[in-house]
Amino acid sequence: MTSRPGDLNDLMSKHRPGYALPREFYTSQAMFDHDIDKVWNRNWIWVGHESQIPEPGDYFLFDYGTESLIIVRDRQGDIRAHLNVCRHRGSRVCTEGAGKARVFVCPYHAWTYELSGELRAGRDMGADFDPAKWGLLAAQVIVFQGMILVCPGDDAPPLATALEQLAPLTAPFAFEDLKVVHEARYPVPANWKLAVENYLECYHCAPAHQEYARSHTLKSPQQMAALMPALQERSAAVGLPTVELNMTGPDAIAPGADAYYRRYPLFEGYKTGSRDGEPLAPLLGSLTGFDGGATDVSIGILNFFLVYSDHAVGYRFVPRNVQETDIHVVWMVRKDAEEGRDYNTDDLTWLWHVTSQDDERIIRHNQAGVNSHFFRPGPLAEMEWAINDFYDYYKKMIATA
The missing domain is CATH 2.102.10.10 (Rieske [2Fe-2S] iron-sulphur domain)
Known part of the structure; x- marks a missing residue:
């Protein structure tokens, strides 16, 4: 059991809602040890x-x-x-x-x-x-549908309600019938929270991810909204739910006990997250065709998935030390798919390999700037709304006895 940082209450009081966290949250060894004990040891x-x-x-x-x-x-x-x-x-x-x-x-x-x-x-x-x-x-x-979730500590967030609501939304993808075909780790010299925060917002997507931005409308809320009605028609036609599940923020039962599901459109000409927009692997689960969309799924505070019609990508941001984190990316396809016949690993992994390399670069520079004694937390943009939810959960977790 780690000790509570002596200045934690003072540090938390310095955080201004709607702004980034103060510098010490990303630079203190005592804070990192506290994170492992209160967040990682006590969450799924x-x-x-x-x-x-x-x-x-x-x-x-x-x-x-x-x-x-x-x-x-x-x-x-x-x-x-x-x-x-x-x-x-x-x-x-x-x-x-x-x-x-x-x-x-x-x-x-x-x-x-x-x-x-x-x-x-x-x-x-x-x-x-x-x-x-x-x-x-x-x-x-x-x-959960083949995905193994572990909580190391005794007091786990109550996930049953969240998983019950998520289950019918993810059922058409048949997660239980997936297999892992590739894993990659991208070490980044930064605190784990900066890596999570980067994943939670697409405010940076247009300037930082050229390849991703060509195919994914998440970079532009206006374009995404304009293309959403057509996507919902196509999704319903191929057997995908068109509703959104958002149990984060004030709708969460407890910190870490939430789930999130949203299908959003890719740009015209893209059936999946590939270099040329063409399929990369056999359709997942019970899908009858490509709807030209991608699904963001999250479970709890630490687990993230991006699900296309033909493959799924899992993301973790694994802390190693106060400023050492592994961006861990896992690619999954249907379990009966064969390499060389049904998919090519280089093609399958291309987009999220280059995107993760971009992320390593921008997160590394982010940490370098935060390390400065002149860093002052700035205001979050509207597109960074999910970071506010993360901060709310995080602060509640680290304040527990």
Whole structure:
């Protein structure tokens, strides 16, 4: 458990609603440690897709800050998440990023754990030692349409209502029938909050993302609004909902317990997020055609998805240190699609590869400027409305005891 930064109340009082956060939120090591404890350890994190661990014993690690999680399918076929901390003297139990295990054996003193987390054996611990008390610490798990969400702490935001409302909107895409075909990490020397804030607004899209801006109307609210009625007709025709779900802000049940869904139009001539507008992979789920749209989906405060008619892209902004963050991008297609026949990885990943490279550059420059002692938080634009919601959630989370 980290200690509360001594000047937190004073720092929070300096934040002016409708403006960026003060400098110290992005530069203080104590603030970063507090973020990990209050935000990352106590919220739902999208760690991956169930297709990544299809058989009992299959596992992968998910690391952030000083924490590490083991995501594994146990012998009964259930997906579990364990804290990757030996209950003996704290060594990492798993040291390989992914693999297949019969049991988990700590490399330090050979304490051995079942896939379910129970301690099978603690070597030479004496007659009074009770292994039942020393299993791996468990994290909470929700599998939503194949997407694995994990909350490391005990007090998880109540997601049931949000997922219940989101489920019929995402059902036509059949997330459960996706598979991960490519992952990429883009390290950026910046605080994780600057990376999240960048994702939450498209005020920067026109000047900073030339390739993205050619196809996505999100850069221009006026153009998006003009093209929306036609998109909604096409979406309904191919089997996609046309309603918007926005549980963020004052409509959220609790910070981190929200969901968001909005389908918006691509520019004319673009069926999907590709270089030439042409399809990249087979249609997802039950869709009967391309409507020329893209869907923004978010679950909680940390998990973001962009869903086209033929593929989905997941985004995470994983904190490593106070000014070290990984932009983690995951591309998914229908599970029966074959590389070389149904999709080409280079073509599939092109747009969000170049866009993420742009993001690394602009976020890096953003942090460099925020580091200046002369930085003063400026006012947010109307197109940055989602950042205000993020700040509201964030401030409530870090203020908890």
